[in-house]
Amino acid sequence: MTIAVRHTWFMVGRQLRNLMREPIWIALLLVQPMVWLLLYGQLFKRVTNLPGGGFGTSSYITFLAPAIVIMNSFFGATWSGMAMISDLDRDVLPRFLATPVSRISLVVSQIVRSALIAVVQGVIILVVSLALGVRVHTGLFGWVVILAAAALMNSAFAGLSQGIALLVRKEATMIAIANFIGLPLFFLSSTLISIRQVPHWMQIAAKFNPVNWGVIAARQVVLRGTEWGSVGLHLALLFGLSVATAAFATWTFRAYQRTI
Amino acid sequence: MDGIVVEGLRKRYGAVQALDGVGFRVHAGELFGLLGPNGAGKSTTVKVLATLTTPDAGRAEVAGHDVVAEANAVRRAIGYVPQSSGVDRDATGRENLMLQGRIQDVGGRALEARVGELLDLLGLTDAAERVVRGYSGGMKRRLDVALGLVHRPQVLFLDEPTTGLDPEARASMWEELERLAEGEALTILLTTHYMEEADQLADRLAIVSLGRVVVEGTPEELKRSLRGEAVEVELSDGRAADAEGVVAALEDVLEASSEGRKLRSRVASGARAIPSILSALEARGIGVEAVTSHRPSLDDVYLHYTGREFAAEDEAGAREDDSAAER
Numbered sequence A: 001m002t003i004a005v006r007h008t009w010f011m012v013g014r015q016l017r018n019l020m021r022e023p024i025w026i027a028l029l030l031v032q033p034m035v036w037l038l039l040y041g042q043l044f045k046r047v048t049n050l051p052g053g054g055f056g057t058s059s060y061i062t063f064l065a066p067a068i069v070i071m072n073s074f075f076g077a078t079w080s081g082m083a084m085i086s087d088l089d090r091d092v093l094p095r096f097l098a099t100p101v102s103r104i105s106l107v108v109s110q111i112v113r114s115a116l117i118a119v120v121q122g123v124i125i126l127v128v129s130l131a132l133g134v135r136v137h138t139g140l141f142g143w144v145v146i147l148a149a150a151a152l153m154n155s156a157f158a159g160l161s162q163g164i165a166l167l168v169r170k171e172a173t174m175i176a177i178a179n180f181i182g183l184p185l186f187f188l189s190s191t192l193i194s195i196r197q198v199p200h201w202m203q204i205a206a207k208f209n210p211v212n213w214g215v216i217a218a219r220q221v222v223l224r225g226t227e228w229g230s231v232g233l234h235l236a237l238l239f240g241l242s243v244a245t246a247a248f249a250t251w252t253f254r255a256y257q258r259t260i
Numbered sequence B: 001m002d003g004i005v006v007e008g009l010r011k012r013y014g015a016v017q018a019l020d021g022v023g024f025r026v027h028a029g030e031l032f033g034l035l036g037p038n039g040a041g042k043s044t045t046v047k048v049l050a051t052l053t054t055p056d057a058g059r060a061e062v063a064g065h066d067v068v069a070e071a072n073a074v075r076r077a078i079g080y081v082p083q084s085s086g087v088d089r090d091a092t093g094r095e096n097l098m099l100q101g102r103i104q105d106v107g108g109r110a111l112e113a114r115v116g117e118l119l120d121l122l123g124l125t126d127a128a129e130r131v132v133r134g135y136s137g138g139m140k141r142r143l144d145v146a147l148g149l150v151h152r153p154q155v156l157f158l159d160e161p162t163t164g165l166d167p168e169a170r171a172s173m174w175e176e177l178e179r180l181a182e183g184e185a186l187t188i189l190l191t192t193h194y195m196e197e198a199d200q201l202a203d204r205l206a207i208v209s210l211g212r213v214v215v216e217g218t219p220e221e222l223k224r225s226l227r228g229e230a231v232e233v234e235l236s237d238g239r240a241a242d243a244e245g246v247v248a249a250l251e252d253v254l255e256a257s258s259e260g261r262k263l264r265s266r267v268a269s270g271a272r273a274i275p276s277i278l279s280a281l282e283a284r285g286i287g288v289e290a291v292t293s294h295r296p297s298l299d300d301v302y303l304h305y306t307g308r309e310f311a312a313e314d315e316a317g318a319r320e321d322d323s324a325a326e327r
């Protein structure tokens, strides 16, 4: 176990060091979440006045900010398998597999790297929204909950993305699948608009949408009247899903090993 | 003691029988060469020995450990330089080496010192802080070798370490491999398509074809095992196939093969056979540019043992295509 943790740490270090050498990547990492926040914030500014309400606040940006943390984390996760494909294409994995490196660390490090980046972006979004006047009702602990939801959301889908990457092993297919999964799940959530404003069937579907679980948990701690039971339940659901998709990714890794 | 023991390895990929009973032994401290045509099963053999894949049948030991039952012990004892480089191209040379050392459980000062030593040994010190993406092919290959050596393995697998290198880079790689083979008590298994490489570097070698070892021995033994002399005829036009038929039928000729405008044959005695070869060709109106004769080289050994197999392999390939078409 401790070996798996140590090796995961080495592998995360490798990925982050390489990324830190890409100035454009770093710039986008910092700017992109703010673009979401400002763009959607302006676009839907007035929806909180809609009859039927359900926003829990009159400030749309307050409603939006925690969900943007989740959305950003979700999209980052769906693409995280691309790094695995690049390692496969360049035969980096076979070289590692001829060493005693912990097999699980090769998969888990990709998920951890992805989640760490999502948390850093989450902090940026929260700081910017603080400047825009968003107040997290439950204070600092609320920030921690939002970031935890972002990390769990990310792990859940990064595990799935890694698994798909190991199964398809091709960039073009990976891109098609990420789009196919990503956009519908995003639009079937209450990220941009209150769940009370969408058709009934969508409200039902959203109940089973993990993206919405994250949005609910993160948004609850920002708005007044936080229901901690619901926050805990949705975090637990995301945790369970993360474990399941990590297991799926490990299983696909074994399948990949059998093709060498 | 044996560094590597391979017995009856079999491995199938879908319709392809990649290994069909490969077996050989490599003594500790020896440099052993594995030769054979494309698809013969050299890389697959190395992948089994490096624990990347498991055989369907048979057994192999590396540095005294079974490759299946004691895979992790094997992994600690070996260095593996794959046929296609596995370096992390977005990291620097030094970072690649440091990471490789850490996952092999070398750490701290010892690792830093070892990495510095290897960079020196392989002439990469000046490039150590550069990202590998910008390395030349030769530099990348030397880094591959360094990666395999970080943890001072007992056994090193080199899968075509010099393929794609220019002659100068190849010569310098040979020097480095020779130094390695002499120095530390290192057992080396090397696959190659270059006969001179095997001739110069290998203490012993095996020729593999269709997933089986067809012959094994020292380069000298193998050359001596071919009786007679090798006669090479350079034709002035391209009727090599014709010429091959004519020459192969001669009494003094043991075997003949052709490639482009070159006709190779092995004969019991050059003095007797060359005149009859020349007159037979002349009788057919096949022009001759030059004739040379020499003791059988490793090339001749290779052709002798894989030539017939080549043809058989092509037939097998054609049969496979047919059955695929039927399906």
Ligand SMILES: Nc1ncnc2c1ncn2[C@@H]1O[C@H](COP(=O)(O)OP(=O)(O)OP(=O)(O)O)[C@@H](O)[C@H]1O
Pocket: A259, A260, B013, B016, B017, B018, B036, B037, B038, B039, B040, B041, B042, B043, B044, B045, B083
């Ligand atoms: N991972 C794999 N999946 C499917 N088939 C494979 C795989 N690896 C090897 N093969 C097949 O097994 C056979 C032996 O391949 P191998 O790579 O061992 O040959 P080789 O002797 O190394 O050839 P080369 O000199 O071209 O490197 C080939 O027909 C190859 O197509």
Ligand SMILES: [Mg+2]
Pocket: B042, B043, B044, B083, B159
């Ligand atoms: Mg090969």
